[in-house]
Amino acid sequence: MSLCQCVFLLTFLKLYSSDRTYKIGLVLNSEEPDEADAIRRLAAFTVSKLNNENANTTLEIAEQFHDSTYLSLKNSFCTLLDENVIAVISACDSTLTEIQVNLANQFHIPLIAAVATNPFTDFSSSDDFEIRLSPSDIHQSQAIFDLLKEYKWYQFSILASADDYGINSIVYLQYLASQDDDFNVRDVQHFDVKVDLASGFDVVLFEKELQLIKDSLAKVIVLNCGGKFAKRIFREAKTMGLMDESFVWITTDGITSKPESIAYQNSSYPTFYTGLLGTLPQYGKGTKQYNDWVDSYIMEGGSMSDIRVNSIKVAMGLSVVQVSLEELDVDSWSNKPSVSCDLTSHWRGGRKLYKKIDENLKMNKGIYHLLGVGNPSYDIMNFKGSSFEKVGAWDKTLGLTDRSHENVRWRERTDVVFLGGAQTSPTGMGYSLTGYHLRIGIVPEPPIAFLKESCKGGETSSPDCWYGWNPDIITQLQQDLNFTYEYVLPADSKYGGFNNDTRTWNGMIGDILDKKTDLTTVMSINSERSRYIGYTASIFEDQASLILYTKSPTSSTNLFFFLEPFEISVWLSIIGLILVIAFLTTFFSKFSPFGSYGRKIHAMQVCPCSECVFRRKVKEERRCRFVDTRSYNCLVQKVEEDDDLNELSYFNSTWLIGTGFVLQGTDTLPTAPSGRFLLFVWWLFVMILTAMYTANLTAHLTLDQSTTSIRDLSDLLGQKTYKWGLIQDRNLQIMMSNHEDKRFSRIAEEAVKLKDLDQGIQEVKNGEFVFIDENSVLTYNFKGDCKTELIKTGKFHNQWAFGTQINSPYTPIINRMFLLYREKGWFTAKFDEWYTNDEEHVSCKTTVGSDKKFGLSVLVGLFLILGVGISMSFITVVLELFYVAHQDSREKGENFCVCLRDRIKLKYREVTEEWFAGGEKDVLDTKDVRVKTENGHSERANC
Numbered sequence: 001m002s003l004c005q006c007v008f009l010l011t012f013l014k015l016y017s018s019d020r021t022y023k024i025g026l027v028l029n030s031e032e033p034d035e036a037d038a039i040r041r042l043a044a045f046t047v048s049k050l051n052n053e054n055a056n057t058t059l060e061i062a063e064q065f066h067d068s069t070y071l072s073l074k075n076s077f078c079t080l081l082d083e084n085v086i087a088v089i090s091a092c093d094s095t096l097t098e099i100q101v102n103l104a105n106q107f108h109i110p111l112i113a114a115v116a117t118n119p120f121t122d123f124s125s126s127d128d129f130e131i132r133l134s135p136s137d138i139h140q141s142q143a144i145f146d147l148l149k150e151y152k153w154y155q156f157s158i159l160a161s162a163d164d165y166g167i168n169s170i171v172y173l174q175y176l177a178s179q180d181d182d183f184n185v186r187d188v189q190h191f192d193v194k195v196d197l198a199s200g201f202d203v204v205l206f207e208k209e210l211q212l213i214k215d216s217l218a219k220v221i222v223l224n225c226g227g228k229f230a231k232r233i234f235r236e237a238k239t240m241g242l243m244d245e246s247f248v249w250i251t252t253d254g255i256t257s258k259p260e261s262i263a264y265q266n267s268s269y270p271t272f273y274t275g276l277l278g279t280l281p282q283y284g285k286g287t288k289q290y291n292d293w294v295d296s297y298i299m300e301g302g303s304m305s306d307i308r309v310n311s312i313k314v315a316m317g318l319s320v321v322q323v324s325l326e327e328l329d330v331d332s333w334s335n336k337p338s339v340s341c342d343l344t345s346h347w348r349g350g351r352k353l354y355k356k357i358d359e360n361l362k363m364n365k366g367i368y369h370l371l372g373v374g375n376p377s378y379d380i381m382n383f384k385g386s387s388f389e390k391v392g393a394w395d396k397t398l399g400l401t402d403r404s405h406e407n408v409r410w411r412e413r414t415d416v417v418f419l420g421g422a423q424t425s426p427t428g429m430g431y432s433l434t435g436y437h438l439r440i441g442i443v444p445e446p447p448i449a450f451l452k453e454s455c456k457g458g459e460t461s462s463p464d465c466w467y468g469w470n471p472d473i474i475t476q477l478q479q480d481l482n483f484t485y486e487y488v489l490p491a492d493s494k495y496g497g498f499n500n501d502t503r504t505w506n507g508m509i510g511d512i513l514d515k516k517t518d519l520t521t522v523m524s525i526n527s528e529r530s531r532y533i534g535y536t537a538s539i540f541e542d543q544a545s546l547i548l549y550t551k552s553p554t555s556s557t558n559l560f561f562f563l564e565p566f567e568i569s570v571w572l573s574i575i576g577l578i579l580v581i582a583f584l585t586t587f588f589s590k591f592s593p594f595g596s597y598g599r600k601i602h603a604m605q606v607c608p609c610s611e612c613v614f615r616r617k618v619k620e621e622r623r624c625r626f627v628d629t630r631s632y633n634c635l636v637q638k639v640e641e642d643d644d645l646n647e648l649s650y651f652n653s654t655w656l657i658g659t660g661f662v663l664q665g666t667d668t669l670p671t672a673p674s675g676r677f678l679l680f681v682w683w684l685f686v687m688i689l690t691a692m693y694t695a696n697l698t699a700h701l702t703l704d705q706s707t708t709s710i711r712d713l714s715d716l717l718g719q720k721t722y723k724w725g726l727i728q729d730r731n732l733q734i735m736m737s738n739h740e741d742k743r744f745s746r747i748a749e750e751a752v753k754l755k756d757l758d759q760g761i762q763e764v765k766n767g768e769f770v771f772i773d774e775n776s777v778l779t780y781n782f783k784g785d786c787k788t789e790l791i792k793t794g795k796f797h798n799q800w801a802f803g804t805q806i807n808s809p810y811t812p813i814i815n816r817m818f819l820l821y822r823e824k825g826w827f828t829a830k831f832d833e834w835y836t837n838d839e840e841h842v843s844c845k846t847t848v849g850s851d852k853k854f855g856l857s858v859l860v861g862l863f864l865i866l867g868v869g870i871s872m873s874f875i876t877v878v879l880e881l882f883y884v885a886h887q888d889s890r891e892k893g894e895n896f897c898v899c900l901r902d903r904i905k906l907k908y909r910e911v912t913e914e915w916f917a918g919g920e921k922d923v924l925d926t927k928d929v930r931v932k933t934e935n936g937h938s939e940r941a942n943c
Helices: 003-019 033-053 070-082 094-107 119-123 137-150 164-168 171-178 207-215 227-239 288-299 309-327 350-362 469-481 507-513 568-591 596-606 609-621 644-648 650-662 673-701 713-718 731-737 742-750 757-766 775-781 810-824 826-835 856-892 896-915
Strands: 021-029 058-066 087-090 111-113 130-132 155-161 184-191 220-224 248-251 277-281 377-384 387-395 399-402 437-441 484-488 519-524 540-542 544-549 723-727 752-754 769-774 788-792 798-804 930-932 938-940
Touching: 021 033, 021 070, 021 309, 033 058, 033 288, 033 309, 058 070, 058 309, 070 094, 087 094, 087 309, 094 111, 094 130, 094 164, 111 309, 119 137, 130 350, 137 171, 137 248, 137 277, 137 377, 137 387, 137 399, 155 164, 155 171, 155 207, 171 184, 184 207, 207 227, 227 248, 277 387, 309 350, 437 507, 469 484, 469 519, 469 810, 469 826, 507 519, 507 798, 519 731, 540 775, 544 757, 544 775, 568 596, 568 650, 568 673, 568 856, 596 896, 650 673, 673 856, 713 742, 723 731, 723 742, 723 757, 731 742, 731 769, 731 798, 752 757, 757 769, 757 775, 769 775, 775 788, 775 826, 798 810, 810 826, 856 896
Parallel strands: 021 058, 021 087, 087 111, 111 130, 155 184, 155 220, 220 248, 248 277, 437 484, 437 519, 723 752, 723 769
Antiparallel strands: 277 377, 377 387, 387 399, 519 798, 540 798, 544 769, 544 788, 930 938
16 A cells, blocks of 8 residues: 555545544533532543444544533533534433523534423423433322322422422322312422422421421322432421421432432441332342443443432433434534524524434333333332332332332332331321310300300400300310310400402401411302302301291281181181081981881891780890890881981981081980990090180280291291391391392391391390391390290201312311210200300290191191991991801891891882882881790781
């Protein structure tokens, strides 16, 4: 080879080599020197290893540092552009990476975000040049949410840094909680990232945020921030009692990926870290490829302390860039950026390189597949001793899985340690308010709350100033939950109403909204209030009632006052019953063989004179003591119209039955058992009905007629005697004003607007005034006042509960105690103690009656008894007929059925000939009737 050829070959190789040498920018944080040094060392090793393995491409690293400020970041990026870097790898968090993304997009320089996890970059436009190596925080939020759900930690609070990383990474966690009715995010606090972490531990940096978290009563706290803040937060939380074994702290990858950031001197860790939980993105740790790569670094003299999550991700970024450069055709793209922050031009080859890197990422080339971005997965970490240990995993597809069997669902674990070294999972809910001071709104209204005379006009906040139903409940809660408290009396002493002009609330509700109180004493629940405040569980249910003073008893002026006790349907029924019972009395007297009519008619049908004597003798011989042998003369041949057989005719029976109502009667009474039983039942019916009539008539005669017209709320609109009133801004006034029924809204509109309960009571006592309020309130405050009449409307039922701030942390704990009180019957006993068992209770013996008329619905039982009596009488008359047939069979020596048949035939003959035929009737048909005489001869019997 000639010298010229050698020179040409060397020149070609040099040119070729220089064309395939590329600079990769590396942006590091000068505020984290340990982290930066670890990244630099591992990056240098990776570049050397890649250059040795790939002779066609040579990588060089251009480093720039920043101090987390915008100007510093811009300057470092512009300096890298001046060095003609073809790509930039950033080891910054999401907040700082966003600044660099804007510059990368401007100059078309691919930016590989090794650490950033901002979920909003999932929706980047096609013009972006950002390539992310870490999975989105959306997946981390899902992993944390599944962990919360696994342990049923439904109540939790969030503490996060006020930067892109702290804010954006927990947005999806809040969204997941809002979509599940079981979950409640009790509080979210963000702290300023510009705090002076270099200040001594005697300076408190996060007290405000931690105190609000403590006040939320959440026992589960999700901490999302960089590791440099966590060390200080944990220390202050420990001092404030937020890291005992009843608490749970769940950290994110900003802490688990940098455990050294929370260490103290000499890499030591305090014992109260034990039990911390967290999530850490998986990056291939433990796989063969990962282990081989780490081993080669250690054998080259590297330190194991350099093997960190962020340093590994930077190394993986270098690897995928190298693979992409190998595949690009040098002649087909511009491999020299030649751009500057001083110029407006951009690199034309940047788009092609970006697409190639993105393509290789999706194809899992290089060592990128260890990152797990395509199928996001996280390790569940648990701090034990001096480091975070893996105790499980989370996969986008499988969810939580076991540590030893990552395809097996997470199950009850014994290897997870909680704060304080506890082996048992905390409940995540506090059951005590120890150390808390509550401000409780209250208004004086007996018996809900009484203000002692000694405190009126002075200081009213002391619990000693109050007594009554609600103060008793508060006292019991204080004993069970161990908190301190004070009472707050609103300036207007009202429960709370909304002013449409000022668009503000007054009373206790206004104090709740102004954060002057944490809790109120009992108040009614309604939809309007519920838009602004929260409530505890209901402890009582009430309804609307009316109360008014009655006038002195006066006599009725109704001409037909004597008809007032019964409705017209009852009077018509009584008239109908008189006619029916009279008919039945006549029927039983005639039909029964024991009735005076029935006995005589039967005797005339079967007893000719000569035979009658013979039959008597036979009956005496056979001891058949049949009543008709001695009760009448057998020689009767005909029945005249004036005969005593008609003493119980229908006309006479009507008189007998009707006069029973006026305690009169006749001399003639039924003789048959069936008729007597019917008359007995009728007299019982008359006695009870008369007593009811007398009582209700007395009530009507002593009733003030002007009072009877008001029996319901709607009756107020139809009279002019009484005015009515409602307490302004009270629940009942709000409910009636907003009611769809215009009658009730009109009543509320036309009502006298009362200032308070005392005014309402006084207006009632002044007379001709109807006070509308809740039943229990009226019952108590007018107890023993015999001049009043209380009318329950049965409308506007409402629940009573304690008012709270919306999403108050105290509500679940108080509700738990209220449920316990209800199960024990304590609420009922306490209510009765104040409302019904007062020693001053007076039993009123009022003479004021009622205008209620008795209708058929009230008397249905009495009519039923009468109907049963009538049925029994019919059964009795049938038994009578069977009885006489039996006696006939004994007397005649004939078959019972034959005798019963003869009796029925004779009764049929009697009905057809005697009941409905006119004129006089012979007793027997004209035919021979032969009887055996004493001398044994048979002769014709002539009557």
